[in-house]
Amino acid sequence: MFKPIYISEVNCVSPLGMDLESNWAALTKGESAIEGIDIGMLKEIDVARFADRPALLDDSLSFLENIMLHAALPLVSDKVITARTGFILSTTKGNIEKLASGSVEEAELGRLAGVLAQRLGFVSKPIVVSHACVSGLLAVSVGKRLIQMGQYDEVLVLAGDQVSEFVLSGFQSFQAMSSGPCRPFDAARSGVTLGEATAAAWLTDRKSEGIVQIMGEGAVNDANHISGPSRTGEGLVRSMQSAFQEAGISTGDIDFVSAHGTATLYNDEMEAIAFDRMGLSGTPTHSLKGYYGHTLGASGLLELAIAVKSLRENMLIPTKGFATLGTSKYLNIIQDLVPMDLNYCLKTASGFGGSNTAMILKKI
Amino acid sequence: MKETFYISSYITVATGQVFVNGQLGYSSTADSFATFVKEAVKNIQVDYPKFYKMDSLSKLAFAAAEYLLKDMPVEEDTAIILANRSGSLDTDYRHWGTIREEANYYPSPAIFVYTLANICTGELCIRHQFLAENAFFVADNYDSKSQHAYAEYLLLSGKAKRVLCGWVELFGEEYKAVLYLVEQTGVLPHTIEQIDQLFLI
Numbered sequence: 001m002f003k004p005i006y007i008s009e010v011n012c013v014s015p016l017g018m019d020l021e022s023n024w025a026a027l028t029k030g031e032s033a034i035e036g037i038d039i040g041m042l043k044e045i046d047v048a049r050f051a052d053r054p055a056l057l058d059d060s061l062s063f064l065e066n067i068m069l070h071a072a073l074p075l076v077s078d079k080v081i082t083a084r085t086g087f088i089l090s091t092t093k094g095n096i097e098k099l100a101s102g103s104v105e106e107a108e109l110g111r112l113a114g115v116l117a118q119r120l121g122f123v124s125k126p127i128v129v130s131h132a133c134v135s136g137l138l139a140v141s142v143g144k145r146l147i148q149m150g151q152y153d154e155v156l157v158l159a160g161d162q163v164s165e166f167v168l169s170g171f172q173s174f175q176a177m178s179s180g181p182c183r184p185f186d187a188a189r190s191g192v193t194l195g196e197a198t199a200a201a202w203l204t205d206r207k208s209e210g211i212v213q214i215m216g217e218g219a220v221n222d223a224n225h226i227s228g229p230s231r232t233g234e235g236l237v238r239s240m241q242s243a244f245q246e247a248g249i250s251t252g253d254i255d256f257v258s259a260h261g262t263a264t265l266y267n268d269e270m271e272a273i274a275f276d277r278m279g280l281s282g283t284p285t286h287s288l289k290g291y292y293g294h295t296l297g298a299s300g301l302l303e304l305a306i307a308v309k310s311l312r313e314n315m316l317i318p319t320k321g322f323a324t325l326g327t328s329k330y331l332n333i334i335q336d337l338v339p340m341d342l343n344y345c346l347k348t349a350s351g352f353g354g355s356n357t358a359m360i361l362k363k364i
Numbered sequence: 365m366k367e368t369f370y371i372s373s374y375i376t377v378a379t380g381q382v383f384v385n386g387q388l389g390y391s392s393t394a395d396s397f398a399t400f401v402k403e404a405v406k407n408i409q410v411d412y413p414k415f416y417k418m419d420s421l422s423k424l425a426f427a428a429a430e431y432l433l434k435d436m437p438v439e440e441d442t443a444i445i446l447a448n449r450s451g452s453l454d455t456d457y458r459h460w461g462t463i464r465e466e467a468n469y470y471p472s473p474a475i476f477v478y479t480l481a482n483i484c485t486g487e488l489c490i491r492h493q494f495l496a497e498n499a500f501f502v503a504d505n506y507d508s509k510s511q512h513a514y515a516e517y518l519l520l521s522g523k524a525k526r527v528l529c530g531w532v533e534l535f536g537e538e539y540k541a542v543l544y545l546v547e548q549t550g551v552l553p554h555t556i557e558q559i560d561q562l563f564l565i
Contacts, residue, residue, distance in 0.1 A: 041466055099460045109451050109502040128502040130451055131482040149513040169463045170476030221498045223489040227477045353486030
């Protein structure tokens with residue numbers, strides 16, 4: 001009924017590297033960006049943060065704006081941007097640190113989108129998706145859907161969030177922070193480690209340019225609790241069912257799952273239940289949070305970019321921080337770098353507000 | 365793939381007034397948003413203790429949705445697609461106030477959880493048991509073209525049976541909500557022009 005949509009290019013910028021290739025190299029060597037540092041009033045806190053903020057492209061822009069441009073520019077530089085080219089930005093908190101300047105307008109997400117759109121040369125009105133920790137993945141769904149509806153021919157999806165005292169203090173007040181680097185799906189997991197990154201993807205309806213096809217996706221709410229995941233994983237299950245129905249494939253076709261895996265007790269347990277209900281328990285599954293921490297509105301797209309790279313390299317990345325399974329349902333957690341023929345990937349994300357998103361990718 | 369969808373119900377909340385399908389449904393002389401929204405909800409005999417724990421943005425979305433949905437049939441598969449200008453900045457500013465000074469450092473999880481714009485969509489899903497598609501957008505003005513396309517995608521693809529769309533903007537004492545339901549039957553055609561008309565009330 002709707003035309004197929006492809007991803008033709010992905011990129012990411014993180015403390016592990018300033019482009020996709022350097023990130024991939026770091027992941028395959030098992031490097032983690034997490035380390036203990038002082039941030040404002042918070043001392044010796046484990047985060048995945050740019051240690052030396054990289055040389056800024058433009059010092060009239062904020063750090064976040066710079067690293068978002070750094071992720072986007074390689075994708076945009078060889079493209080012809082028209083009114084039919086969409087620009088979708090994903091972030092939870094954007095330039096939230098600008099609240100300290102006393103100007104609330106400076107912290108508006110629309111302002112951030114406007115600055116980036118102008119620098120990147122977009123002429124269509126930017127769209128900002130701000131939907132907690134599923135934002136990055138949901139933004140890709142939004143781009144796909146709007147191309148399918150004929151609003152755009154191509155879309156740049158750009159995601160980013162940074163480590164801030166604003167978010168760290170909140171997660172601490174929730175007692176949701178890990179003691180030590182986070183340990184997704186592990187029996188000894190004790191919470192999240194926060195991180196910062198940006199990521200970008202170029203969506204198109206031209207098959208000749210596609211490196212993966214977005215086979216199906218869905219984003220269904222739990223309708224259960226604003227800060228706790230559903231105990232039954234209902235929203236995530238329905239998101240996956242929606243994605244599989246659209247893709248027209250079965251769970252047995254999936255070669256690996258790139259899970260959300262924040263390493264909180266409840267999130268990882270919820271995911272294990274949801275994957276079990278879907279019959280995905282035996283499918284190789286990882287979380288990348290042990291390398292990058294939880295990069296909030298960037299995480300879904302960052303992890304999608306790595307999943308695309310995994311498909312192309314035919315290589316499964318292990319779950320850093322994992323040693324012993326700590327969920328009530330079995331999961332086949334990837335523990336080693338495994339070369340394997342890969343064709344289909346399922347990427348999921350879940351977050352505050354009962355949000356969930358699932359997306360199935362197929363290598364072209 | 366040409367199918368026609370309709371707006372089956374719509375609502376505007378602004379400056380102490382609630383308009384239901386274009387008619388004045390409630391009016392208040394309250395001098396603050398907090399008092400107004402509490403009275404507006406009380407006016408239609410809503411008893412929902414969680415309402416009192418919500419931040420102002422969620423209270424606005426909640427009250428608007430109560431008026432929008434009160435005479436409509438129950439439909440679990442109602443997607444929620446909302447947008448605003450300020451995101452969660454009203455509550456962000458409150459949270460920032462709890463961490464800006466070392467001597468006064470007391471971040472609260474009850475405030476922090478509302479520092480995400482989409483929490484209000486989660487509140488509506490819980491209240492109405494909508495196990496359905498969600499998305500929250502931030503824009504300077506309501507992007508009726510994109511919202512129209514997105515809602516129609518959800519209905520055409522079968523990913524939702526009904527879509528609750530609209531604008532829920534709040535910062536301090538400045539607020540406005542415009543919500544509307546899109547489905548297969550209704551009173552107004554679901555067109556970009558018609559959506560723009562709803563914002564003129």
